[in-house]
Amino acid sequence: MKTLNEVFTEKQVEEVSDKILKSTIGKIKTELSDNFYNEMSSFINDYYNNISDTIHENIIKEITEEFVTDPKEYKFLKLRQKLFNENKELLIGILTDEAIEKIVETVIWQHTDKNYYFNWKWTDAIVRIIGENWHKFKDDEKINNGLLHQIEQLKSQISHLQSKLIRKA
Numbered sequence: 001m002k003t004l005n006e007v008f009t010e011k012q013v014e015e016v017s018d019k020i021l022k023s024t025i026g027k028i029k030t031e032l033s034d035n036f037y038n039e040m041s042s043f044i045n046d047y048y049n050n051i052s053d054t055i056h057e058n059i060i061k062e063i064t065e066e067f068v069t070d071p072k073e074y075k076f077l078k079l080r081q082k083l084f085n086e087n088k089e090l091l092i093g094i095l096t097d098e099a100i101e102k103i104v105e106t107v108i109w110q111h112t113d114k115n116y117y118f119n120w121k122w123t124d125a126i127v128r129i130i131g132e133n134w135h136k137f138k139d140d141e142k143i144n145n146g147l148l149h150q151i152e153q154l155k156s157q158i159s160h161l162q163s164k165l166i167r168k169a
Helices: 010-068 074-112 119-132 141-168
Strands: none
Touching: 010 074, 119 141
C-alpha cells in the first residue's frame, strides 16, 4: 500500500471518501424527495381545488336549472325549505301585502259596479275616505298630476259639448 504523506493510507482515504459520498448521496436523495413531495403536493392541491370548484359550479348550475324547471320536485324539498326559512319574513310581508291589495281591489271593483244595487254607498264611502284623508294625498305629485289631468279632460269635454250646443242653437 502506498501512503500519502504518511498521514493517510490509500485505504483510509477510500473509506473516508465512501462515507462522505454515501452521506452526501443520502442527503441529496432526502433533499430531492422532499422537494419532489412538496412540489407534487402543491400541484395536486391546486389541481384538486380547481377541479373541485369546477365540479361545484357545474352541480350548482345543474341544480339551479332543474329547480327552476320543476321546483316542486321532491328532491328539492330541503332547498325549498331552506330558501323559505331564510327569507320567511320578507316573503310573508310581500305575499300578505299583495293578497290584501288584490282582495281590497277586487272588493272595491265588485261593489262599485253599476250592477251592484248598493254601489252608491261604496262610491260615497270612497269619496268620504279621500276627503277625510286629503291631507295625506294633497302633496303627492302623482295624485295631483292625475287629478289635474282629469280636470283638464273634463274642461275639454265641457267646452266641446258647449260648442255643439251653440252650433245646434
